Amino acid sequence: MISPLEARYYRRRMPLLWWAHRRSYAIFVLRELSSAFVALFIVELLLLVRATARGPAAYESFLDTMAHPAMIVLNLIALAFVLLHAITFANLTPRAMIVRLRGRRVPSRVVLAGVYAGWLLVTAFLAWLLVAA
Amino acid sequence: MDQITLRVARYRPDDEETEPVLVDYDVPLRPDWAVLDGLNYIKDELDGTLSYRWSCRMGICGSCGMMVDGEPKLTCATFLVDLAPGPVRIEPLANFPVIRDLIVDLTDFMHKLSSVKPWLIRQDEQPVEDGEYLQTPAQLDEFKQFSMCINCMLCYAACPVYGLDGSFVGPAAIALAHRYDLDSRDEGDRQRLTILAQPDGVWDCTFVGECSTACPKGVDPAGAIQQAKLAAAQEAMKSLLLPWRSR
Ligand code: SF4
Numbered sequence: 194m195i196s197p198l199e200a201r202y203y204r205r206r207m208p209l210l211w212w213a214h215r216r217s218y219a220i221f222v223l224r225e226l227s228s229a230f231v232a233l234f235i236v237e238l239l240l241l242v243r244a245t246a247r248g249p250a251a252y253e254s255f256l257d258t259m260a261h262p263a264m265i266v267l268n269l270i271a272l273a274f275v276l277l278h279a280i281t282f283a284n285l286t287p288r289a290m291i292v293r294l295r296g297r298r299v300p301s302r303v304v305l306a307g308v309y310a311g312w313l314l315v316t317a318f319l320a321w322l323l324v325a326a
Numbered sequence: 327m328d329q330i331t332l333r334v335a336r337y338r339p340d341d342e343e344t345e346p347v348l349v350d351y352d353v354p355l356r357p358d359w360a361v362l363d364g365l366n367y368i369k370d371e372l373d374g375t376l377s378y379r380w381s382c383r384m385g386i387c388g389s390c391g392m393m394v395d396g397e398p399k400l401t402c403a404t405f406l407v408d409l410a411p412g413p414v415r416i417e418p419l420a421n422f423p424v425i426r427d428l429i430v431d432l433t434d435f436m437h438k439l440s441s442v443k444p445w446l447i448r449q450d451e452q453p454v455e456d457g458e459y460l461q462t463p464a465q466l467d468e469f470k471q472f473s474m475c476i477n478c479m480l481c482y483a484a485c486p487v488y489g490l491d492g493s494f495v496g497p498a499a500i501a502l503a504h505r506y507d508l509d510s511r512d513e514g515d516r517q518r519l520t521i522l523a524q525p526d527g528v529w530d531c532t533f534v535g536e537c538s539t540a541c542p543k544g545v546d547p548a549g550a551i552q553q554a555k556l557a558a559a560q561e562a563m564k565s566l567l568l569p570w571r572s573r
Pocket residue numbers: 474475476477478479480481482497498501537540541542543544545546547
């Protein structure tokens with residue numbers, strides 16, 4: 194039950210395009226959207242694994258599909274979104290996670306540097322795998 | 327003397343107004359005047375019927391929060407010269423129902439604050455004769471940032487999740503819950519985490535991060551919410567793996 198006083202309150206509603214009214218909100222929505230592209234990369238990876246398992250012919254046809262200009266454009270857009278996702282995610286880590294070493298709090302700059310160092314290490318390892326192959 | 331125009335939202339349900347209207351007032355533009363001084367000038371000199379809240383004039387009481395040019399701000403800490411040449415749009419805090427002019431209803435926020443039990447919870451209260459619960463400076467530092475909140479609700483006005491779904495517990499309440507969870511004298515973590523892990527709790531937050539941008543006290547409620555998510559997830563894993571541990 195609302196009182197007669199409350200009945201006279203003026204209640205505002207968020208506009209449907211609330212995220213278009215503010216830069217920070219728009220960037221947030223882009224970041225949310227980037228999850229779809231992360232999912233796309235995973236699906237592509239799974240398809241690659243499946244094609245590899247099915248033998249050389251399936252593998253070649255997968256490569257052909259991926260070499261199509263439209264696929265390349267899509268993947269470039271996806272890459273941009275995945276990078277946005279990864280970088281914003283990494284930058285938020287120190288705020289979400291308090292790291293302690295020997296009972297002392299590790300400064301957030303150091304945590305952030307650790308995240309990027311880890312990322313670099315994994316990337317270097319993958320690059321080495323590719324080159325070595 | 328220089329003047330600046332304040333474009334103030336007026337909502338006067340007593341006068342049969344069904345929605346707010348913007349009314350322009352010219353006030354002196356003085357280098358030492360905050361938006362709140364401009365509002366006080368209107369009230370004293372131009373129109374005594376203007377309604378708004380304020381008290382301390384020094385960023386402590388948290389009662390003067392309003393939307394200034396669309397941003398949630400403490401009007402006692404936002405200076406007119408920084409907004410010149412104007413006009414400066416002044417509206418009631420977003421995401422809350424408006425009672426009159428610049429005054430919003432706080433009831434929802436008050437309920438949410440108390441729902442997270444923001445006080446020291448002890449399994450066994452120590453008798454008064456035994457003195458205070460002691461704490462080292464390092465233990466104080468663990469939660470000090472989150473204890474700086476002045477309940478100004480700017481973070482709620484900045485939060486689109488709260489704007490879209492008013493049942494979300496919201497930034498300041500979660501930051502305050504986290505403040506007590508981190509307090510070495512407190513033993514109520516699990517009670518609070520159970521509350522925060524419920525629907526409308528921490529998991530409603532999508533980490534927009536605007537609450538922390540809006541906060542005038544550097545509380546970083548967005549950080550607190552993510553830390554609480556982590557703690558809630560760890561607690562859930564523990565009770566899954568070690569069910570006999572949970573009560
Ligand atoms: S967390 Fe900051 S913005 Fe939110 S109520 Fe507290 S002081 Fe105000």
